[in-house]
Amino acid sequence: MVVVSHFLKWIYTARVSERAAAASALARAYVNSDLPFEDRCAAEAALTLLLDDASSKVRLAMAEALSMSHHAPLQIISVLASDQPEVAGVVLARSPLLTDADLINRVASSPKATQKLIADRPLVSMALSAAIAEIGEAEACAVLLANSGADIALLSFRRMAERHGHLPLVREALISDARLPADCRHMLLVKLGEMLKTSPLVMALMGAARADRVMRDACVKASVTLIEGTRQEEHSALIEHLRLRGDLTASFLIRTIAHGKVDFFGSALVALSQQSEQRVRALLAGGHDVALQALFRSAGLAAATHAIILRALKIWREVANGKRVAGVQEVSWLMLKEVGGQSAEGDLATLVKSIHLDALRENARGHALAIAAA
Secondary structure, eight states, X not given: OHHHHHHHHHTTXXXXXXXXXXXXXXXXXXXXXXOOHHHHHHHHHXXXXXXXXXXXXXXXXXXXXXXXXXXXXHHHHHHHTTSOHHHHXXXXXXXXXXXXXXXXXXXXXXXXXXXXXXXXXXXXXXXHHHHHHHHXXXXXXXXXXXXXXXXXXXXXXXXXXXXXXXXXXXXXXXXXXXXXXXXXXHHHHHHHHHHHHTSHHHHHHHOHXXXXXXXXXXXXHHHHHHHHTOOGGGHHHHHHXXXXXXXXXXXXXXXXXXXXXXXXXXHHHHHHHOOOHHHHHHHHHHOOHXXXXXXXXXXXXXXXXXXXXXXXXXXXXXXXXXXXXXXXXXXXXXXXXXXXXXXXXXXXXXXXXXXXXXHHHHHHHHHHHHXXXX
């Protein structure tokens, strides 16, 4: 009590550096020492008075001393958290006394720099992550994604992809996060394609119509590649996303079966035909042609596509059973023969030719790289 009394008289004549050092010492004594009750009350009163100090250096010294303590006075932490950014940032970034409600309110009312500090806290709850995803600036979302202590819901990933997926900073942070759902990856893929096709350089080189066609084809091919890294439990979400966008077309499904994505193809048939997963899986594994064609019809696949799908499916069955060695190049070639070979015309033949040519190019590229690396 006596020490605090002298302290309160002394601060009115002390220099800023001296007041800051004294404030830090008093705050550390409060949180680290086992003070008697009366001394503790006196120290808390002195710290409260220091909140009115004209110098931010004094308040910053208090903030640094109190910010990581569970035993700091709550009313002092609350005031410091509302101070100017330099002071408030220390408390917002560290204090365990601030509740989710406190922090969510700060996210809603604070500038970008403060949002980033909150997003980088050692532990960020799912509720706080959701608030940052919903109303946070792009930079805060990028910091959140880089924070290993952040608990992020799938819906929050989608909101960040929807709101900021067109920005490289957030897009790269999302893509590098292993927790990102497959449908969000596809959303980012589409956003990137849309940005590229409208860039002045691409427009000047290709024109609007060709740029749109090239980017659409590139997105379709990239979507097939995306399936490789998609867990089977995520198939339904990705399929629904593709369906809502109008991308779950017959040509896309033909590409998936040509590339051996039989599990994904089956998940798509389950969604489109409304038949049970068990029945669809059984038919794909060993069903006869008549039953499979009935399944394809119920999924809305035109009769003209049935033969090439059946051909691909039978080859992939043999590969799975160890009876044959084949890849996309061989499968697409046999599918092409099913529609009349290289001289065939029509949309379906054009699609299968493009799949086959892509496979040829990819294999040749891989061979060249292998030679170069030898």
